Structure formats: structure tokens, C-alpha cells
Amino acid sequence: MNIHEYQAKELFKSFGIAVPRGQLVETPQEALAAAKALGTFPVVLKAQVHAGGRGKAGGVKLARSLEEVQELASQILGMKLVTRQTGPKGKIVRKLLVEEGLEIQKELYLASLVDRQKERVVVMASTEGGMEIEEVAKETPEKIFQVHVDPAYGLLGYEAKGLALKLGLGQDLVAQGTKTIQGLFRAMIELDCQMAEINPLIVTKDGKVLALDAKVVFEDNGLFRHSNLQGLLDEFEEDPKELVARKQGINYISVDGNIGCLVNGAGLAMATMDIVKLFGGEPANFLDVGGGASKDQISEAFRLILQDERVKGILVNIFGGILRCDELAKGITEAAKEIELSVPLVVRLEGTNAPEGREILKASGLAIIPAANMADAAKRIVQAVSPA
């Protein structure tokens, strides 16, 4: 689960990480009031959307006067921000963070995440802040420093201090640096983060270490331990169909094509999209109804696909294990009867109770195109949606 920069900064503060003074606003009037309250210029206006690359896209501006605050805030609020992470559709800016401008001496990088290879939490720091860390890793890997934390002991004091020193935070800065690194690690563990990142971490000309930006991604599997964090979800930032799906316990991800896919199991769902593409079609979505889906969940999944007006045909590919094919067939016939099925539907059923399932579909009177196997199913649906 992603959250906004301003939310991440609030959380960081509670872990002893210093952040610039600032306020979240939603209108230019509020922006003016916030700038006045800060009582200093310049101020920085930062668009709050879930995407990186905001600065380059014009979502981060420096204002040197109240007039500029008014003007720039009006510009940014409501604008469609298109960054390399939002895709061409972009994101509408609804929230703005107004912050004090600071005189920066040094930009650093700090992050914590799970290293899958080493199966440990890693704390990563670099002297090259403000850049894409992937770029740094490629160009100058010697400028990235890492500590892999033993979960039996946690991040030890000397390890955090060592990283601070490697970042060049010596003398009077080492205490602030160590505290920031320890704070970030504690946030990572205590909030069940998938990733917590500060890029850049800055040293100001007057000798303060602050998180100028903040990014936190919570691990979905850990959310049950943090009912207080679930309220931080900004539903406007989510794909509405993905949101509905998640509430139903269905894994759904919208992509750009016109063939709706309904599959059980994540691996098979991905493979089904792949084979559709291989035979010249374009999948409209990834959809995994899960291993033990009920009849109702299947109907819900079916509705979800049919609500997508781009969908010109549907491919159902089920390998019944726990999920019985007769249950699935009942779910499909129910949903298809309720919502008038106006697009071609190809169904491939295999596994537990497959013959019963096929029988139910046949008896339903629905115009279903049966398929013998996965390749046959893909070929048939691609054919059915291509213009004659």
C-alpha cells in the first residue's frame, strides 16, 4: 500500500526523523495561509500524488512571494501530472504540501527494504542523493553502502553510526545522522514496511540533517497488525476497479488491451495473459480469483470484467484444484444472466469436476465458446475479438 509524502513525513517525525516545517493544503487560499504561517521565503509547493518524477513534470515549485504562492498553487492544484511513473493518463493533483525552503549543502540517500537474496532487511545509504538509486547502482556502485540487519539483534548502534560516517556525516552531524538511520530502520520494522526511503536526505547550510522527501510503502501482508495505518489509503490514487476487487478478495490489475481474463491462481493468470499476447491479442487485465473462490466471488469477478467498456471478449481459464469447476460454472452463468452478456466468451475448464462444470455451461443456453486447452482457448478468443 502506497501513501503520500506528507503522510510518510508525519510518520517519520514520530520516529525521531527531522523533516522540514510544512502544511498540507487543498486550495490556493489555504496555500496562502500556510505560507504566511511559515513566515519565511522561499516556500516549496509539492504536488501530492503517488508517483515519482514529480519535479520534472512540474509538480514541485519554488515560490518567493505570496503572489507566487497564489499563482503557483492555482497552477498545480487540479493539474494533470504526467510523470514516467503515472503513465500517459497522468494523475490529477488534489493535495499540495507547502514547506519552508531550505539552504541545502549536501544531498544524500537513505532507504530500508527487504533484500530478497539475503533474506534480510537492508539499510542502504548513498552520498548521491536526489538521483534515481538504480542509476547510482549502475554507474557508481561504490557510492552505495549497505548494512544487512540480523533480525535476532536488530540494527546495532555502531552499524547505524558506521553508515552515517560513510555518508560523510562527521563531527557534529554524526549524532543526527545516526538517529535518522535508526529512526528509519525502526519505522521499517514497526510499521511493517515493504520500503521506507528518504531521497534526498539533506544537510542544510546551518548544519541540520532532514528528510526533504519521504516515501513509504506498507507491505500488504503486514497491514492486519496496523489498523491505524489503513486509514492512510487515499482511494483517489487507486484504480477504482482494483479497489473494488481488493475489497472482494480478488487480485485484479487493469492493463491496456481488450480481452478480459478470468483465471484462478496468479501464475496461471500471468501465463494466460502471455499466451493471449503470443497469439496476437491484448489482455485487458490480470485477474486471479484465488484458490478457493466461492460462487459469489466468481460472479463478482465476472461483473468486474464486464464493467470495463474496453473489453471486447472474455477468456475464462480455470484449472480446478480447490476451486471446483462446477462452482465456477454456476458463478459464470449467474453473472452472465444478470448482466446481459454482449461479448464473446471462451471458457476452458480443467481439473476438479470439469465435466460437471462443462455440462452446467452447456445447459445454461449461454453462447459460450468451449476450448479444449489453453492454446486453443487463446486462439479462439483472439479470433473472436478481431474485426472480421
Add this chain to the structure above:
Amino acid sequence: MAIWVDENTRVLTQGITGRNGAFHTRQCLAYGTKIVAGATPGKGGETFDGKIPVFDGVHQALKEVEAEASMIFVPAPAAADAIMEAADAGIKVIVCITEGIPVLDMVRVKRFLVDHPAILIGPNCPGIISAERSKLGIMPGYIHKRGTIGVVSRSGTLTYEAVYQLSALGFGQSTCVGMGGDPVHGVGFIDVLKAFQDDPETEGIVLIGEIGGSDEEAAAAFIKENVTKPVVAFVAGRTAPAGKRMGHAGAIIMGSSGTAAHKIETFERCGIRVAENPAVIGEAMKRALDEAKR
């Protein structure tokens, strides 16, 4: 032979009284798995289906019965603890089916297993089956035929698909291992490949990977150096968009790493046959075996 489990393996179910635990314990019993005990806290002293003794925990069970393996259906909040409990009690093969365990819990589990060695399969996986002998997991048993192909996979239903194709073409299986789709998990491709290479019954290997992480790349390098048996690989997620978690917590392309294209390219560079699409995994194995015979 087979790897890790066979008809003699004695199994304990952790979470035997839950809905899934009970259902699949019955399915496994029907398949022939030797399930000797169950564990659910607070249910010690009861009997499951009138024949299997239930204990409050694994240590308590092992005072009364002998078991080498356990199968875990405990809900996610308590599942990591269940794994560590089994390992501490001396269980040698732990199969964790539970989905949704927090990754930081798994980081602790893996650290724990350094001092308490056990073979952990999963979590978030279909389990392990040695065809027609023993099944510890949730896969449909009837698609499996006994034979000489070892299957290892990060996915559930896609594995069933591959097994179904293999059986239909007359290729039975020695053992099938579903490692699970979580970023931090028990045995990996290399552990299973090593076991298949050493297993005299296994003559060919199917490896099913997916986007995310770099386990497939590591497996490719390992196969090139250490595996003499024919291997066929398939990687799901060629069309997956970057930055989206595709159902499995581990199936996510981060930046430019973890793509299917890179994994496929690595397999091919290491001389490993890659099935072009999921419908031809069985055929690809057939061709690889034919080639190896020549």
C-alpha cells in the same frame, strides 16, 4: 525414491481443526499420506475424524507420536510461529500452505532456521507431492502420475497445468515441489534442483518461474554448472506491467529487474530449453528427453 517425502513419511497437520486444515487433511489421507497427528492450541486430547489424535502443539505431539514432516494451515498471524515451533520440535520437512504471512515474519523464520535446520517448503504454496505415494499440500492428487519427471515451481495452478500436460503425454512425475510465491520463502530452485540431480528416480526436470526477484537467474547458472539431467523452464509474466504486484507478493517487477524477458534470456544463454508458451511445457520436456537420449 523421490525427494523429501514418500510413502513412509509420517506427517503432522498444524491447524488440523480449521476449515482448510481439516478439508485438506482428509484429502491427503485419501491420497495415502500417513497423517499421524494434528495440532491446534486448546484442542489437545481431541480426536480428528475419530482416528487422528490432536495435541496442543508440536512438542506435545512428538512426545506421543513420531513424525518427520508437518503441514501448516495455521492463519497468517500465527503461521510464522508455527513454522518455528515445528523446527524447534525437530520436524525435518515443514510444508507451510498459509498465504499472507508478513515478509518481516519470514525474515525472522529464515534466521531461526539457521540454528534449527529443517527443509521448509513455502509459505503461500501448493506443497509437495511424490506421485502415488504421499501428498503434503493442496494440489489435486488425481492429475499426478508416478514417473521420472521432477517439477519445481513458484506457482500453484500453473504447476497443475504443467503436471496435467506431462501426465497426458505419458510422463509421470517423481516429486513436484511448489515453493510458493512469496519474496522470502523456504527452499529455492537451487535446493530442489540439487535434490532432483541426486535422486536416481528423476530423469528430467521442469522448472516454472515467474517475474520478480532473481531466483530464476541464479537457478540458470546453477543448472549450467551442476545439473546433467535435461531441464525445461517456463517463465510466467512476459506481459506483466512494471511496479504492479501480480497476485503473489513476490511477483513484481521493480525498476528494470525481475522481468520475464531477462529470466528467459538467462536460461537460454545457459543452454536451457525454455517453453515458449504455457501450453507446450509438456511437449518441450518430451523434446528435451528425446534429445538427451540421442
